Amino acid sequence: MRENLSKKASAAGQGENPDGVDAVAISARNIVKTYTIGREGKPMLVLDDVSLDVRRGEFLAIIGPSGSGKTTLLRIIASLESADSGQVIAQGRPVTQPSAERAMVFQHFGLFPWKNIIDNVKFPLKIRGVKDAEATAIARDQLRRVGLKPQFEQSHPHQLSGGMQQRVGLARALATDADVLLMDEPFGALDAQTREVLQGDLARVCAQTSKTVILVTHDIDEAVLLADRILVLTAGPGRVGEIVDVDLPRPRWEYDVRAHPKYPEVRRHVWDLLRSHITEDGANDGD
Amino acid sequence: MTATDTKRLRRFNTARTLRQSPMWAKHLTLGLGLIALWELSSLFLDPIVLPPFHSVVVAFFVLLFNGSLIAALGQSLLLLVLGLAAALVTGLVVGIIVGRVSIVERMVVPFLGALYAMPTIALIPLMLVWFGFGLGGRVVVVWLVAFFPMLVAVHAGVRDAPRDLTEVARSFGVRREITLLRTVILPSALPMILNGLRLSVGRGIVGMVIAEVYLRLGGIGGLISEYGAVFRTDYVIAAIASLPALGLLLAAGVEYLERRVRHWRR
Numbered sequence: 001m002r003e004n005l006s007k008k009a010s011a012a013g014q015g016e017n018p019d020g021v022d023a024v025a026i027s028a029r030n031i032v033k034t035y036t037i038g039r040e041g042k043p044m045l046v047l048d049d050v051s052l053d054v055r056r057g058e059f060l061a062i063i064g065p066s067g068s069g070k071t072t073l074l075r076i077i078a079s080l081e082s083a084d085s086g087q088v089i090a091q092g093r094p095v096t097q098p099s100a101e102r103a104m105v106f107q108h109f110g111l112f113p114w115k116n117i118i119d120n121v122k123f124p125l126k127i128r129g130v131k132d133a134e135a136t137a138i139a140r141d142q143l144r145r146v147g148l149k150p151q152f153e154q155s156h157p158h159q160l161s162g163g164m165q166q167r168v169g170l171a172r173a174l175a176t177d178a179d180v181l182l183m184d185e186p187f188g189a190l191d192a193q194t195r196e197v198l199q200g201d202l203a204r205v206c207a208q209t210s211k212t213v214i215l216v217t218h219d220i221d222e223a224v225l226l227a228d229r230i231l232v233l234t235a236g237p238g239r240v241g242e243i244v245d246v247d248l249p250r251p252r253w254e255y256d257v258r259a260h261p262k263y264p265e266v267r268r269h270v271w272d273l274l275r276s277h278i279t280e281d282g283a284n285d286g287d
Numbered sequence: 288m289t290a291t292d293t294k295r296l297r298r299f300n301t302a303r304t305l306r307q308s309p310m311w312a313k314h315l316t317l318g319l320g321l322i323a324l325w326e327l328s329s330l331f332l333d334p335i336v337l338p339p340f341h342s343v344v345v346a347f348f349v350l351l352f353n354g355s356l357i358a359a360l361g362q363s364l365l366l367l368v369l370g371l372a373a374a375l376v377t378g379l380v381v382g383i384i385v386g387r388v389s390i391v392e393r394m395v396v397p398f399l400g401a402l403y404a405m406p407t408i409a410l411i412p413l414m415l416v417w418f419g420f421g422l423g424g425r426v427v428v429v430w431l432v433a434f435f436p437m438l439v440a441v442h443a444g445v446r447d448a449p450r451d452l453t454e455v456a457r458s459f460g461v462r463r464e465i466t467l468l469r470t471v472i473l474p475s476a477l478p479m480i481l482n483g484l485r486l487s488v489g490r491g492i493v494g495m496v497i498a499e500v501y502l503r504l505g506g507i508g509g510l511i512s513e514y515g516a517v518f519r520t521d522y523v524i525a526a527i528a529s530l531p532a533l534g535l536l537l538a539a540g541v542e543y544l545e546r547r548v549r550h551w552r553r
Contacts, residue, residue, distance in 0.1 A: 098460065100459050127460050
């Protein structure tokens with residue numbers, strides 16, 4: 001089913017949607033964002049008229065050179081920042097404030113150091129007023145799903161490795177039962193081997209739970225490995241460069257994706273797009 | 288080897304014995320040495336200027352057994368606890384407001400600096416006029432000296448609450464400021480707040496003695512000035528000696544709290 005969705009994918013921002021409103025989980029319309037650095041600095045255009053549609057159950061990767069505003073775009077979709085103009089629409093309604101319906105996974109994990117692991121995962125549930133016993137049960141399930149052993153439940157984040165901390169971050173996002181997961185370079189702070197293991201686990205978890213995922217990354221392999229479609233942003237200001245279909249068979253954790261004959265082709269295409277947008281004086285990433 | 292050489296060697300060995308001794312033995316040695324020096328110097332000085340150590344010990348036990356030291360400690364402790372509690376509550380409330388409302392912060396920060404630097408003792412005559420000589424006036428003095436360290440610590444802790452974590456909370460649906468305070472800002476500021484409390488306790492003890500000496504005779508400060516007035520310096524020193532004990536007691540309380548919140552820090 002995920003295959004079909006990705007094949008039917010059309011370029012975003014064209015207004016007309018052949019699958020009807022129901023198939024779109026979240027969309028951004030004509031997002032414009034400028035930053036002003038310092039009190040008298042002149043405003044810098046970060047995102048220039050960016051639109052995108054993410055289908056229900058789709059895994060969309062956003063990739064772009066430094067300064068393309070990819071993190072800013074995700075933060076606007078999450079409503080952690082507001083756009084100068086444009087709209088984010090989820091389930092047919094404009095999004096105005098952050099909500100656990102769009103659960104975020106953070107680059108630096110975002111775990112509360114004073115809470116133990118299970119309480120960190122229970123946090124979004126407690127905020128929503130879920131009873132303690134129920135929240136504990138849900139948190140346990142999700143921790144097991146992301147592959148964290150029960151003996152770590154009472155540990156504190158600093159006692160865990162980075163990879164394990166991000167598993168907790170993922171479990172917390174899953175515990176919200178949100179349909180949409182927003183991931184801001186979730187594996188950017190991890191070493192290469194841990195990253196690879198977690199990418200595989202993420203692919204498996206997303207397929208099992210049929211989540212809609214928006215993943216911001218600067219890692220082409222990660223994007224190709226995980227995504228149904230890859231949105232390539234141009235460099236400062238960020239515009240939608242191209243949306244690339246990743247036509248590789250699923251489930252991808254069952255074979256070596258990099259060994260697939262189509263892999264180099266997709267990878268090179270994304271890299272060519274990126275390279276044409278990378279400028280040596282690329283401004284900062286905003287993250 | 289000459290006789291002086293042997294002597295030097297033996298002295299060297301004494302130093303080494305001390306160096307290798309356990310810590311408590313070093314402390315004991317220093318303590319006993321100071322007491323001996325004190326006892327010795329008092330032989331050459333007027334007992335009003337420096338009463339001998341043994342008469343201070345006697346005075347201490349007299350005060351202890353006639354009940355006046357216990358009663359004074361009780362009064363002082365009550366004053367201290369009331370003043371510190373008031374400083375803690377007001378410091379939290381004002382510190383949170385200053386730390387979270389940027390307009391207020393910009394307005395009051397320059398004034399805070401000036402007030403923090405001001406010696407509180409200068410305000411005692413005013414406090415006397417405003418709040419009287421009773422327990423109220425004394426509590427105000429303790430509050431006054433303990434409030435600013437508390438306020439500064441709460442303000443800094445709240446202001447520096449990690450923005451990425453408040454963002455995490457918001458992203459999971461925390462909307463109300465009070466929830467944000469409870470779930471993120473206060474827990475992350477807690478170590479700093481306890482640091483402020485520790486400073487407040489130290490200054491509070493100073494404020495307590497000042498209040499008791501100047502505003503109304505009572506408590507430990509009362510004992511000190513009462514015996515000072517009749518030049519019984521042995522009793523004065525005996526009363527003063529109970530202050531560090533009070534300080535250590537309260538510091539141990541704060542330390543206990545700190546240990547309980549420290550488990551999540553590296």
